[in-house]
Amino acid sequence: MTAQTLKTKVHVTQSENDKYFQQKLPTWRNGFCEVTRKVIIAQDPHSVYADGEYGFITVYGRKIIVVRSSSDTPFEISGATT
Secondary structure (H helix, E strand, C coil), rough: CEEEEEEEEEEEEHHHHHHHHHCCCCCCCCCEEEEEEEEEEEEECCCCCCCEEEEEEEEEEEEEEEECCCCCCEEEEEEEEE
């Protein structure tokens, strides 16, 4: 599978904003926000998200894993790579 790039929404919670985005996103009001980012769609190495989509975003030079269950929902952060 060739990696695709998709510009789409990513759901970010307050704790993820603190951890990955250096508290630069406006999550203070509702505890979350949605940002539009380029997501590199990749094949899940463990086939856990076979029914949805798996990919990466880059934040301050770090690769962050994002997943979503269907194309009509925003991606959610799953964690960071090494």
